[in-house]
Every structure is written in structure tokens, then in C-alpha cells.
Amino acid sequence: MNMFLRQAVVIARRDFIATVFTPAFLIFLLAPLFMLVFATVGGTGARMIADSGEAGQRIVVIASAEENALIGAADGRRRDLIPAPIAPPQLETREPRGDPEAQARAVFSESGIDVTAVLYSDGAGDDAGWHIIDGGNASFSANYLAALAEDARRDRLADISPGADPPAIPRTPFQRQEASSSDRQSAGMGALFVLFLLTLLLAGQTVSVLAEEKGNKVIEILAAAAPLEAVFVGKLAGLFGVALLFVAFWGGLASLAIGALAGPGMMGVIDPAIGLSTFLTLGIVYFAMGYLLLGSVFLAVGAQASSMREIQMLSLPITFFQMAMFGLASAAAATPGSTLALIAELFPFSSPFAMVARGATDAAIWPHLAAIAWQLLWVAITIAIGARWFRKGVLKSGPSLLRRFNPFHNSAKQN
Structure with missing residues (x-):
């Protein structure tokens, strides 16, 4: 057994030295760095392409100036609660010109922006006049516009001005002493x-x-x-x-x-x-x-x-x-x-x-x-x-x- 162990130690020392004391081992040692650099470059390029596509996306509201102000205020409140990576596209408000439905459909044909959903009012009344044209087939953008319309309706019924701040609720910071599950x-x-x-x-x-x-x-x-x-x-x-x-x-x-x-x-x-x-x-x-x-x-x-x-x-x-x-x-x-x-x-x-x-x-x-x-x-x-x-x-x-x-x-x- 002693002879076996001595022979194994000699082989181990020989393999360790033959592997470590070579220029190829330096490349192997730095291989994760090369992989990290390539992954960073590839990820940055993919992120830039994704950001350029997301930057051109819009959700559009076509309504009166008063309704646009209420919806803009609701969008500001809700957007602050949503993390940036999953936030809906930027909101763009417009006033109606002629037929609101035709104007809403024409927005999807504009070349400068990529519209995912449009909310417009047909003028039939404050509560029943909203319509949504969904460009993404039951997309998150359409659901988000529906929520904004509901927020605007509640603000109008409660007579809350668009720029009013919500009542401040006292907050007490808490520092965890240990990590969560x-x-x-x-x-x-x-x-x-x-x-x-x-x-x-x-x-x-x-x-x-x-x-x-x-x-x-x-x-x-x-x-x-x-x-x-x-x-x-x-x-x-x-x-x-x-x-x-x-x-x-x-x-x-x-x-x-x-x-x-x-x-x-x-x-x-x-x-x-x-x-x-x-x-x-x-x-x-x-x-x-x-x-x-x-x-x-x-x-x-x-x-x-x-x-x-x-x-x-x-x-x-x-x-x-x-x-x-x-x-x-x-x-x-x-x-x-x-x-x-x-x-x-x-x-x-x-x-x-x-x-x-x-x-x-x-x-x-x-x-x-x-x-x-x-x-x-x-x-x-x-x-x-x-x-x-x-x-x-x-x-x-x-x-x-x-x-x-x-x-x-x-x-x-x-x-």
C-alpha cells in the first residue's frame, strides 16, 4: 500500500506540474475572463437592439384635453409602481380630429412609432364612451389602458384634480437582521x-x-x-x-x-x-x-x-x-x-x-x-x-x- 501511494503521488505531482507549468494553462486559467468578455459584448449588443425596439413603442390615448390630463396623471401614479424592465410603453395623448375611431386605426400605420394599443373616446359619454383597439391581441398594453381609463373615471367622480398629490401615509423603515427565505x-x-x-x-x-x-x-x-x-x-x-x-x-x-x-x-x-x-x-x-x-x-x-x-x-x-x-x-x-x-x-x-x-x-x-x-x-x-x-x-x-x-x-x- 505504501508503494502504491508513493507511485500515485509521483504520478499526481507529474500531472500537476505538466499541466500547470505550461503556457496553455494560462489560457485555460483566463478562459472564464474571455467567456465573460464575449458574453458581455453579446449581451450589450442584444440589449441595445431590444432597447431600440422598445424605445419606439407607444400606447396612445385620443380624448379631450380634460380626459387626457386625468389619464396622464393616472399613468404617472401607476408607472412609478412598475419596475422599468416590465413597464408598459410610453403614453402619448392626442386630441380627437374628426372620426376618433378612424384616427385611432390610422395611428397603427404611422412609421415613426410602433403602437401597441390605442384608447379613444367616441363622445357617447364620460363613462361609456371608451374603446380600445388592441394591436397585440389581449396584450398588457391594452389592459394597462383599461386600468388608466378606470382610474380617470374614479378621479373625475371624486373631483380629484390631475396634479393633486395622494395623502401621505407615515412610513417606518425596517432593516432585516437576516435574509428572507x-x-x-x-x-x-x-x-x-x-x-x-x-x-x-x-x-x-x-x-x-x-x-x-x-x-x-x-x-x-x-x-x-x-x-x-x-x-x-x-x-x-x-x-x-x-x-x-x-x-x-x-x-x-x-x-x-x-x-x-x-x-x-x-x-x-x-x-x-x-x-x-x-x-x-x-x-x-x-x-x-x-x-x-x-x-x-x-x-x-x-x-x-x-x-x-x-x-x-x-x-x-x-x-x-x-x-x-x-x-x-x-x-x-x-x-x-x-x-x-x-x-x-x-x-x-x-x-x-x-x-x-x-x-x-x-x-x-x-x-x-x-x-x-x-x-x-x-x-x-x-x-x-x-x-x-x-x-x-x-x-x-x-x-x-x-x-x-x-x-x-x-x-x-x-x-
């Missing part, structure tokens, strides 16, 4: 997403490293120098060290950015039920569990392929499976305490993600201790099975795994 649930979903993204990004690196070594025959040299089980464990440990370095680098940058932009009190806003320090510690532990589980599978599957194309084909189902685990854990985080949440917490490959989300909403410690013990058992099982598959994949001399199950290859061989 929705804030904690959002924090859990955020931690779940970050954990999944890091696990998928960093565990997938094991496949590319193995493909490179199989291509330049380095894996054969390692197989001659040490047992393949020790090579498997050493590679997994070495690449896990690379992953920890990656997480430490970006975690440190994130902490510095939060401290510089929002001050040291920003982390106090994140108030998981289990406590911030415990929550961060559990996040690191669950990242280790998720990485070792997924990394073992990637290494074992990668050893079965003989080319990079086959490795990519074999890795694709694993990625889809991991996406399904992310969906299961997300559904569990949205419904804490449910049967679905229990299933996600017990299933080994979704358990790290579901449990880190649970830490944000549940203050109990014992479920995490039980979950970590359960995940450690499955990490040991996965590594044991993966090491055997790794040994068979590296030592095999026959066709690759894909060719064994290819009916065209088997029929051609028989012919």
Missing part, C-alpha cells in the same frame, strides 16, 4: 449553478489530458513504470489539484472584486441558513465530491477510446447525463423538503449539487454529515470501478470500444 433560496440556486459549472468545466479536462498522452504514447511509459491503478489515482489527484488551483485563483479574484466594488459588508448580504463560513466550507467539500465522481467517470471512459474523436463521442452522453443531474438538483432546490428533493439528495451524482442548495435554506448540520459520508462511499466505489476500466482500456490490444459495438465493423471483419 426567497433570498436564501436564490443563494442556494446560485451556489448550485456555480458548483455545476466548475465541476463540468474542470472534470472534463481529464479527458483532453488523457487523449494527449494516449496520442504521444506517454501512457504506455507510465504503464510500464507503475500499476495502472496507481496511474489512475495519481492522475485524478493531480488534476484535482489543478482544479483547486483554478478555484482558488478565481475565488480570490471574486473576493477582491466584491470587497472593492461593494465594500467588506457585501458578503453579509449572503446569509445562508447554515452560516456563511460553514456554507463556503461545504461548497468546497461538495465540489471535491462532484469532481472526483465525474473525473473518475471521464478518466475511465476516456481510456476506452483510441482517438480524440472517439473520446468526444463517449464524453457527450456523460455531459448530457450531468445536465440531467443539474436539472434534477435545480428542481429539488426549488422545492425543498419534497420527495423530489430527497431523491436528488440521495442520488450520488446529483447529491453534491442538491445538498449545497439545501445548505442555504436549512440550518441543520447532520444531513450534510450524512450526505458527505454517503458521497465518500460512492466516490470510493466509482474510483474502484473506474480504475479497473482504466486498466482494461489502456492495456487492450483489440478494437476500440466504439468499434466493438459497430455492426458495420463486425460484419466487415467477418467478410
Whole structure:
């Protein structure tokens, strides 16, 4: 056992140094920055296009000057209560000229603006003369205009002038001492997403490293120098060290950015039920569990392929499976305490993600201790099975795994 551990440590140190001390690792380390820049540029462009379209939208009211004043005042009151991203289009008031219905229909043909709904009065009376032409088929704009007309009617009946301020109601500010349940649930979903993204990004690196070594025959040299089980464990440990370095680098940058932009009190806003320090510690532990589980599978599957194309084909189902685990854990985080949440917490490959989300909403410690013990058992099982598959994949001399199950290859061989 001592010899096995020493060989695994040598392989781990060799893989860590060979991965970190290369120019390619710097690019890999800065890959999230490039992704963030590209996402920002793309998002800014899409936001500008959306804003330019929204800026030209209008809702139009065609009525007398008195009614337009009442509706304008009602619009000002209601618009202050609606967040800007979901606010209705800007209101434009006009006085009637000729036939109000024909004037309202003609508004939709104007090229300078994009009208979504028009409210007009046919002059039949203050209460019964309103009509709405909806350009969006039961759109929010039409409902908003109907509400404005009702507000204007009530103001007129109550003899409230358009510029009158509503009576002031005393307000007492209240500062929460702890985060709300929705804030904690959002924090859990955020931690779940970050954990999944890091696990998928960093565990997938094991496949590319193995493909490179199989291509330049380095894996054969390692197989001659040490047992393949020790090579498997050493590679997994070495690449896990690379992953920890990656997480430490970006975690440190994130902490510095939060401290510089929002001050040291920003982390106090994140108030998981289990406590911030415990929550961060559990996040690191669950990242280790998720990485070792997924990394073992990637290494074992990668050893079965003989080319990079086959490795990519074999890795694709694993990625889809991991996406399904992310969906299961997300559904569990949205419904804490449910049967679905229990299933996600017990299933080994979704358990790290579901449990880190649970830490944000549940203050109990014992479920995490039980979950970590359960995940450690499955990490040991996965590594044991993966090491055997790794040994068979590296030592095999026959066709690759894909060719064994290819009916065209088997029929051609028989012919």
C-alpha cells in the first residue's frame, strides 16, 4: 500500500506540474475572463437592439384635453409602481380630429412609432364612451389602458384634480437582521449553478489530458513504470489539484472584486441558513465530491477510446447525463423538503449539487454529515470501478470500444 501511494503521488505531482507549468494553462486559467468578455459584448449588443425596439413603442390615448390630463396623471401614479424592465410603453395623448375611431386605426400605420394599443373616446359619454383597439391581441398594453381609463373615471367622480398629490401615509423603515427565505433560496440556486459549472468545466479536462498522452504514447511509459491503478489515482489527484488551483485563483479574484466594488459588508448580504463560513466550507467539500465522481467517470471512459474523436463521442452522453443531474438538483432546490428533493439528495451524482442548495435554506448540520459520508462511499466505489476500466482500456490490444459495438465493423471483419 505504501508503494502504491508513493507511485500515485509521483504520478499526481507529474500531472500537476505538466499541466500547470505550461503556457496553455494560462489560457485555460483566463478562459472564464474571455467567456465573460464575449458574453458581455453579446449581451450589450442584444440589449441595445431590444432597447431600440422598445424605445419606439407607444400606447396612445385620443380624448379631450380634460380626459387626457386625468389619464396622464393616472399613468404617472401607476408607472412609478412598475419596475422599468416590465413597464408598459410610453403614453402619448392626442386630441380627437374628426372620426376618433378612424384616427385611432390610422395611428397603427404611422412609421415613426410602433403602437401597441390605442384608447379613444367616441363622445357617447364620460363613462361609456371608451374603446380600445388592441394591436397585440389581449396584450398588457391594452389592459394597462383599461386600468388608466378606470382610474380617470374614479378621479373625475371624486373631483380629484390631475396634479393633486395622494395623502401621505407615515412610513417606518425596517432593516432585516437576516435574509428572507426567497433570498436564501436564490443563494442556494446560485451556489448550485456555480458548483455545476466548475465541476463540468474542470472534470472534463481529464479527458483532453488523457487523449494527449494516449496520442504521444506517454501512457504506455507510465504503464510500464507503475500499476495502472496507481496511474489512475495519481492522475485524478493531480488534476484535482489543478482544479483547486483554478478555484482558488478565481475565488480570490471574486473576493477582491466584491470587497472593492461593494465594500467588506457585501458578503453579509449572503446569509445562508447554515452560516456563511460553514456554507463556503461545504461548497468546497461538495465540489471535491462532484469532481472526483465525474473525473473518475471521464478518466475511465476516456481510456476506452483510441482517438480524440472517439473520446468526444463517449464524453457527450456523460455531459448530457450531468445536465440531467443539474436539472434534477435545480428542481429539488426549488422545492425543498419534497420527495423530489430527497431523491436528488440521495442520488450520488446529483447529491453534491442538491445538498449545497439545501445548505442555504436549512440550518441543520447532520444531513450534510450524512450526505458527505454517503458521497465518500460512492466516490470510493466509482474510483474502484473506474480504475479497473482504466486498466482494461489502456492495456487492450483489440478494437476500440466504439468499434466493438459497430455492426458495420463486425460484419466487415467477418467478410
